[in-house]
Amino acid sequence: MRLRHIRGAEESIASSPYVVQEPEKQKGQWQQVFGNTHPIFIEVGMGKGRFIMELAQQHPENNYIGIERYSSVLLRALQKREELELPNIQFMCVDAKQMADYFEKGEVSHIYLNFSDPWPKDRHAKRRLTSPEFMKVYEQILAEDGKVEFKTDNRGLFDYSLEAIPQAGWKIETFTFDLHHSPMAEGNVMTEYEMKFASEGKPICKLVASPRQEASPNNIA
Ligand code: SAM
Numbered sequence: 001m002r003l004r005h006i007r008g009a010e011e012s013i014a015s016s017p018y019v020v021q022e023p024e025k026q027k028g029q030w031q032q033v034f035g036n037t038h039p040i041f042i043e044v045g046m047g048k049g050r051f052i053m054e055l056a057q058q059h060p061e062n063n064y065i066g067i068e069r070y071s072s073v074l075l076r077a078l079q080k081r082e083e084l085e086l087p088n089i090q091f092m093c094v095d096a097k098q099m100a101d102y103f104e105k106g107e108v109s110h111i112y113l114n115f116s117d118p119w120p121k122d123r124h125a126k127r128r129l130t131s132p133e134f135m136k137v138y139e140q141i142l143a144e145d146g147k148v149e150f151k152t153d154n155r156g157l158f159d160y161s162l163e164a165i166p167q168a169g170w171k172i173e174t175f176t177f178d179l180h181h182s183p184m185a186e187g188n189v190m191t192e193y194e195m196k197f198a199s200e201g202k203p204i205c206k207l208v209a210s211p212r213q214e215a216s217p218n219n220i221a
Helices: 007-013 030-034 051-060 073-081 096-101 122-127 132-141 155-167 192-199
Strands: 040-044 062-065 089-092 108-114 140-150 170-176 204-209
Touching: 007 073, 030 089, 040 051, 040 096, 051 062, 051 073, 051 089, 051 108, 051 192, 062 192, 073 108, 096 132, 132 155, 140 192, 155 204
Parallel strands: 040 062, 040 108, 062 089, 108 140
Antiparallel strands: 140 204, 170 204
């Protein structure tokens, strides 16, 4: 995403009631933040937030948290957020690498990664949001039946993810190389990037992954 610093972005975010300030203080306390025990769904790298705000509108029975590390980008989402009556969504301006500092094991039900930056150079592989380093972070906070959903137009990043995610000990539950022409399209909510790429006729890839369960006397087939 091309970034232009917006003057005052940090100040607006620091004073916004829609941004969780000092999220490390909420670790293990997220039910109090939302005032209920509904499951928590997170989008990592939400950009301007179209996707997660649409989901929050469609599903009042869930809680949503949008994570975006750049204040100038998050500011755009906040401007949109202010026009909506949504009690079930909050934002965080943090690097997702630190998520295990903010959530206890099992506090998060679902993680969405949408059109994540590809970081094509090998030396930047650890920055990819589907790298083993990030999958380890997600595993530390997800519920036992939790899942990660990943969409991208970038075939190189997708092929990498199809290999890297199982190497990290996760199971790929399902995937497609052409989401919009597959059964997985049902109920699909488009992101900003997805709308742009779809209008250019680019196929969108999607996978769903879950942390593989350790074999135990109870779950050996
Ligand atoms: N998900 C949106 C969409 O599909 O329209 C935005 C996609 S944009 C290409 C990727 C976003 O992820 C950028 O806004 C970037 O700042 C954010 N991002 C990348 N790495 C991140 C990280 N480690 N923590 C938080 N946000 C991150």
